[in-house]
Amino acid sequence: MSDLAERMRARIERLYPICRSITGDGVRETLAILAESVPLEVRSVASGTSAYDWTIPEEWNVRDAYVADPSGRRVIDFRAHNLHLVGYSMPFRGRLSRAELEPHLHTLPEQPDLIPYRTSYYTRDWGFCLSRRHYDALGEGPFEVCVDTTLAPGELIYGELVLPGSDAGEILVTSHVCHPSLANDNLAGLTVAVELASWLAEQPRRHTFRFVFAPGTIGAITWLAQHPDVVPRVQHGLVLTGLGGPGPLVYKRTRRGDRPIDHAAAHVVAAHDGELRDYSPYGYDERQFNALGFDLPVGRLSRTPHGEYPEYHTSADDLSLVRDDHLLEALGALQEIVEVVERDAAYTNQRPYGEPQLGAYGLYPTTGGRAASEAVMAMLWTLAYSDGATSLLAVADRAGLPFAAVRRAADDLLRAGLLA
Amino acid sequence: MSDLAERMRARIERLYPICRSITGDGVRETLAILAESVPLEVRSVASGTSAYDWTIPEEWNVRDAYVADPSGRRVIDFRAHNLHLVGYSMPFRGRLSRAELEPHLHTLPEQPDLIPYRTSYYTRDWGFCLSRRHYDALGEGPFEVCVDTTLAPGELIYGELVLPGSDAGEILVTSHVCHPSLANDNLAGLTVAVELASWLAEQPRRHTFRFVFAPGTIGAITWLAQHPDVVPRVQHGLVLTGLGGPGPLVYKRTRRGDRPIDHAAAHVVAAHDGELRDYSPYGYDERQFNALGFDLPVGRLSRTPHGEYPEYHTSADDLSLVRDDHLLEALGALQEIVEVVERDAAYTNQRPYGEPQLGAYGLYPTTGGRAASEAVMAMLWTLAYSDGATSLLAVADRAGLPFAAVRRAADDLLRAGLLA
Amino acid sequence: MSDLAERMRARIERLYPICRSITGDGVRETLAILAESVPLEVRSVASGTSAYDWTIPEEWNVRDAYVADPSGRRVIDFRAHNLHLVGYSMPFRGRLSRAELEPHLHTLPEQPDLIPYRTSYYTRDWGFCLSRRHYDALGEGPFEVCVDTTLAPGELIYGELVLPGSDAGEILVTSHVCHPSLANDNLAGLTVAVELASWLAEQPRRHTFRFVFAPGTIGAITWLAQHPDVVPRVQHGLVLTGLGGPGPLVYKRTRRGDRPIDHAAAHVVAAHDGELRDYSPYGYDERQFNALGFDLPVGRLSRTPHGEYPEYHTSADDLSLVRDDHLLEALGALQEIVEVVERDAAYTNQRPYGEPQLGAYGLYPTTGGRAASEAVMAMLWTLAYSDGATSLLAVADRAGLPFAAVRRAADDLLRAGLLA
DSSP: OOHHHHHHHHHHHHHTTSOOOSSSHHHHHHHHHHTTTSOOEEEEEETTOEETTEEOOOEEEEEEEEEEOTTSOEEEETTTOGGGBOBTOOOEEEEEOHHHHGGGEEOOTTSTTOOBOOBOSSSOOOOEEOOHHHHHTSOSOOEEEEEEEEEESOEEEEEEEEEOOSSSOEEEEEEEOOOSSOIIIIIIHHHHHHHHHHHHHTSOOSSEEEEEEEOTTHHHHHHHHHOTTTGGGEEEEEEEOOOSSSSSOEEEOOSSSOSHHHHHHHHHHHHTTOEEEOOOSOSSTHHHHTSTTTOOOEEEEESSOTTSSTTTTBTTSSGGGOOHHHHHHHHHHHHHHHHHHHHOOEEEBSOOSSOOOGGGGTOSOSSBSSOOOHHHHHHHHHHHHOEEEEEHHHHHHHHTOOHHHHHHHHHHHHHTTSBO | OOHHHHHHHHHHHHHTTSOOOSSSHHHHHHHHHHHTTSOOEEEEEETTOEETTEEOOOEEEEEEEEEEOTTSOEEEETTTOGGGBOBTOOOEEEEEOHHHHGGGEEOOTTSTTOOBOOBOSSSOOOOEEOOHHHHHTSOSOOEEEEEEEEEESOEEEEEEEEEOOSSSOEEEEEEEOOOSSOIIIIIIHHHHHHHHHHHHHTSOOSSEEEEEEEOTTHHHHHHHHHOTTTGGGEEEEEEEOOOSSSSSOEEEOOSSSOSHHHHHHHHHHHHTTOEEEOOOSOSSTHHHHTSTTTOOOEEEEESSOTTSSTTTTBTTSSGGGOOHHHHHHHHHHHHHHHHHHHHOOEEEBSOOSSOOOGGGGTOSOSSBSSOOOHHHHHHHHHHHHOEEEEEHHHHHHHHTOOHHHHHHHHHHHHHTTSBO | OOHHHHHHHHHHHHHTTSOOOSSSHHHHHHHHHHTTTSOOEEEEEETTOEETTEEOOOEEEEEEEEEEOTTSOEEEETTTOGGGBOBTOOOEEEEEOHHHHGGGEEOOTTSTTOOBOOBOSSSOOOOEEOOHHHHHTSOSOOEEEEEEEEEESOEEEEEEEEEOOSSSOEEEEEEEOOOSSOIIIIIIHHHHHHHHHHHHHTSOOSSEEEEEEEOTTHHHHHHHHHOTTTGGGEEEEEEEOOOSSSSSOEEEOOSSSOSHHHHHHHHHHHHTTOEEEOOOSOSSTHHHHTSTTTOOOEEEEESSOTTSSTTTTBTTSSGGGOOHHHHHHHHHHHHHHHHHHHHOOEEEBSOOSSOOOGGGGTOSOSSBSSOOOHHHHHHHHHHHHOEEEEEHHHHHHHHTOOHHHHHHHHHHHHHTTSBO
């Protein structure tokens, strides 16, 4: 296992046991771990603050939560698995019959061994999640129920990392931090995002890269509400999620579907035998960034999307679901996408009257009659379409060549004075 | 069998025996039967009247027509089947040898049991149609031929029904009334059109609906010539024909192919697993309405089109070819198309900055973590694309949802103040 | 075998043995043979003349070339096959060991019976090509090497034939003359081009047709440099090559891909069950004509393109590879393409209000009820779309009818006054 893979795996192993939600100490702890690798700044917004149509809720924390049987034995225990407690469960204590407890229990009858993931952020309620087999064995009660949580004025926090570039335009990369013990969704996204940021910190940068690690929906909307100055500068964006689970890379287009990030990602993901999908207004925070009032060109990179793999939002989305080779490939694809958006440009052929005599510039094999190499083909395609408006990415797509090959050809031609 | 199916079937059973042509008493009788269900007005135009490149012909009526053998026995008899007589046969009486009779006989050698349907509207001639087996058994004659028809100044008539709407725009629905004992072509179209009109008479209407029951080609051109004021108001149109025969629904696009009626019909017909076809200048009266000088957006709804089913234009297009479930499905599809053209509109999202908190408007399930319902998805799609220009039909097509679901979502969002 | 096929075959049999290159006596001899059939003019440009990024090289001629073994026996002999000598080999004489000779030998290890075709136009070098079996049997030497060539100031020549038309616009047809004993590439192109020119000389012509028979790359660029006045008048162009070898017709689109010649050729080639390909900047002289600075709409017609058949650029591209029926079909397709570009036009329907009564103009069968003929359908399609802007080719493509049928229909309708 490479150092890189080992680092990504170690990070998600530390993050996995933490109970995260849209607010609370779990997010604080998570951001602190990410900040060990990259200089994140943690921003906080107080409960009650408005963010467009939403309001920051009270902060939620859990001290303990369980259901005990008549003998006092904990038959459902938050300490055993944080998915057992419905997210944002309000405090409750009481003695309930099985019938009274029933409406507060959530199971997956068709996946009887798995605990579901459920939340109740905006309706005051409490509940427990458990496997169907577990549920069938609960007994008749009566039960002592303890939901020892706090819901109190506090704050919503998110992490932000800005890597300045030479131009004013920004590239936004976001990944949600609000899911508890679910590994692919989204510790995989977080660990890849952190490595992408570390790598970018060492690169020359044209765009400013802004990484946002925030809770889903309310976190993204809060970030948008707090950054009216940044929004107009976002030229490309990506939401990263589910990058370690099953299936090939899947790129979900922006709402308009034909933004530069869509072309860049399509080029790279196709080369990885990945899938391209049109926008839909359901999913992760791309739906906030693409909302009509912002209209940001933010696509999404994942593997098999939410709801399409059986482990999704269950206790089976555990550390074993995340593959090291999948994390590495995702990081590689992101670096390639970054290369396209950073280095794509349109040039003008300076010798447009027929083909220049490439041999005279040291750019052509000397014996004729054989097939041209990829390097020569990349130069010929670049010369054929460099009319000052057609970008290298468009040339690469038309030629069926990797962007990197066309970019190298353009660099050679620029040095030879054949492009400008 | 439902009342509706029974009513449609009873109507075509009464209409089937009547000898119709582009003029004559058969059309009068047919329109009178249709007028029992809907308040049709019958309009007449005198023989000799010009209609663009055409002239209303003399009126044709049949008293009797037969071919008798030397013993006086009628061996071909119009009274046995009205397809036996070539439409618009001129009067004739004479004694003919078999050889002299031959050029006036029409058969289908490859479908030896079927009588073909033939006409000779604009060339003065007469003839008889018969099955090939019948023809082979005719004997040698000589034959006494009687074509006791009249061709005399009279009138072309058509039926028209106008259901006014709140707006000035019109929707034109036409169906041809000129075919004799052929059931699918076009008693099926007529009976469905009458039920559509009955249903529409009871609905609130935005557009004015105009139903025209006219003979093919000359009837449609005459209607166009007589309604220069209506032509510019036609916003959508449909020709209805062959709706009870074999095969799935088939929508034929307008000449330009991208009119609103094309999008509406494509949406509905696809949901019925039907077929979409591009325009061709051959077929029914869509070719008149779409002619360059009018350029009306008139599509055509049928099942397997003319010429593509073996019973077409033969005596096998009889009552048994028309299926009740096919008539009912066609009527249902037409009502859905009407719903789209009547209720499609573009709205503007009033909370465009991120997703509105639907739960706060009572529009969202309260426990998170599960897949969204069709109703929620329809709202999210509508909000995501309602930019004041994108219509609900476009949203539905993009979302892969039924128009009705998106329309309901828009109604909910309008009530909640989230759309305007 | 038809006279035409016999003539085409006889021409390539005479041309086959000649040693051609981008300059030299072989090209002179070749153009002289072509000029026996059509009044070609031969133009010459002196060595050292500039042509954009290129310079006309010294003229190359071969007196003799061989490798002899210690006994004096010629073991590689230019006189046996002109492919044995690398094109543009510089003069050389010497006694070489096998090891010293090796870098000057070219073989095809994977096609051990075939001699490759190699050139070294712009790098001063010399070499021999031979089959791998031949190479394996060469012995150890030492060898006496004789390359008795001349490289001296002279000229580059090309043939040009102009067939004036009634309009100013030109159609450019080019075919390369620089390949030695390779039959499909390109004696096949040359013999078809000559027959096309002979046929055109007898036709009425709207466009001026200009045939250019020039060496590849440097010849095309030289022609472009010498005809700045003609370049702006070129409305359509075709490069002809490889028309007698294996496979169906293949049309390669212009760089922009949507020029009139692309539509014309696509229509014709599809009817021949041929293939359409997008532009690529590699291949024959289409890459010079389509270069950004000229941007000429020049497509290419071939059969299986260069590099895709195993005989390509080897001694197996001999007379047996060229099929007479393939030459004839290619000529026929070119005549059809010429008919489209010469006779395509947009007309205006003069009776646009519904369908004209075609019977009254003698243009319609008189008995109704049967399917329409191709001739009638062609008229209906032409009337349906002749809005003054839609061309007959567009009508034919939409109708799925041959251009010739639509052209005949338009001629009939023009005569009847229904089009103008």
